[in-house]
Amino acid sequence: MTNKRKLSLRFQKSKITSQKLRYLNVLLLLITAIAFSACGSKPETKENENFSLQNDTITIPLTSTIAPRIKLETVTTEPYQLELIAAGTVKAIPNFYAEIAPPFSGRVTKVHLKLGMKTQSGTPLFEMVSPDFTDAQKNYFQAKSAYQIAKLSLKRQQDLKSNGVGSQKDLEEAETNAEVSEKEYQNAIASLKIFGVNINKLVFGQPLIIASPIAGEIIANDIVMGQYIKDDDAPKAKVADLKKVWVAGQVKEKDIRFIHELDGAEIQVASYPDKKITGKIYHVDEIVDEATRSVQVLIECHNSDHALKPGMYVTVKFIDTPENTLFVPAKAVLQFNDKSFVFVQLEKGKYIRRYVETGISNKGKIAILSGLKPNETIISEGAFYLLEAK
Structure with a gap:
C-alpha cells in the first residue's frame, strides 16, 4: 500500500469520527432539554396536590x-327594593287636553281668550262670521218650520178622519210627511250641537262662537282678530288641565317583568334637582317599540305647581315593593x-x-x-x- 492511499484512509476515518461526535452532542442537548422540562412540570403537580x-x-x-x-x-x-332607572317624557293626559279648531271656514270677529286664561267647559274663546255656519242655521230653521207644518197637517188629518170626513190615504200621507220632517229636523239639531250651539238661544245670522270643550287653561294661542281661518287649518289654540300629567317612561323589554301597575315611581327633573316628585304607574303598554326594544310605561303624577311641563325630559326611578x-x-x-x-x-x-x-x-x-x-x-x-x- 502506498503512502498516498494510507493518508486517504486516515482522513476518511477522521471524518466519520467527527460526525459521530456531532450526533452525540445533539443527543446530549435533547436529553438535557427533556430533563429541564420535567423539572419545570413539578410545581404544577405540587399545585394539584393542594386538593x-x-x-x-x-x-x-x-x-x-x-x-x-x-x-x-x-x-x-x-x-x-329594586330601583330601575329609565328616561321619560312629560305628556298631557288626553282627556284633559284639547286642540281648538273651528268647524267652518270664516273670519274672526272677536277674541276672548289669552294665554294662561282659566276656562270651564263652554267658556267662549272667540267668535267668527262664517257663510257655512249661516247656511247651517238656515237649514235648521227651515227644517224646524217644515216639521211644525207637518205636525199641524197630521193633526188636521187625524181630526178629519175621526169625524168621518177625511180619507185613510190622506192620513197616511200626513203621517209619512211628519216622520220625514221630524228626522230632518233632528239631523239639523245634531249638526249644530256638535259645534256647541245652544239651539234654544240661536238667532238667525248670529256669529259662530267657539267655546272650550274642557275645563283647564289656555296653553297655546294663535288667534288674531280679523284673520281668516279655513276649516282644514291646524288648531289655533290649545286648552289643557295640567294639575295631573303623565310621564311616559321607556323601559327595556328585559326589565319589564319588574314593572307592575300601581307601583311607585320617582321623577327627577334637571331644573328642580332637590324637588321630590312621585307618581303611580297608570298603564304598561302591550306593544314593544321595535326600534328601541322598549315598552312605554305611563306614570300619573300630581302637578298642581306645574313643575312638570308637556314635552319635558325627565328621569324616572321605578321603585318595587321590598322583598x-x-x-x-x-x-x-x-x-x-x-x-x-x-x-x-x-x-x-x-x-x-x-x-x-x-x-x-x-x-x-x-x-x-x-x-x-x-x-x-x-x-x-x-x-x-x-x-x-x-
Missing part, C-alpha cells in the same frame, strides 16, 4: 397552600360555559359545586334566584383556585 376530587366532592387539606386563601360566608336573605332576596358576593359566582355556579361547604375542608340561577347585581353582590338556601355556607373568595377540579 383532591372524589366524585363531586373537593377536599382541601389543612396543610394545603391554598387553604389560607379560601374565605367562607354563610348566605342570608336581606330586604331589597327578601338572597345575595352572595360577586367573587363567589363562577362560570362554566353558559352556567353559573358556587362552591358550597359540606363540612370543614369539603366542598361541592352547585349550579345557581342569578339575578341582578347590586353593590358588589349578585342575587341568587334558585340553587341556594339561606344559612348555607359557600366559598366567598378564592373559589377560582378550585377551577381545575373536574
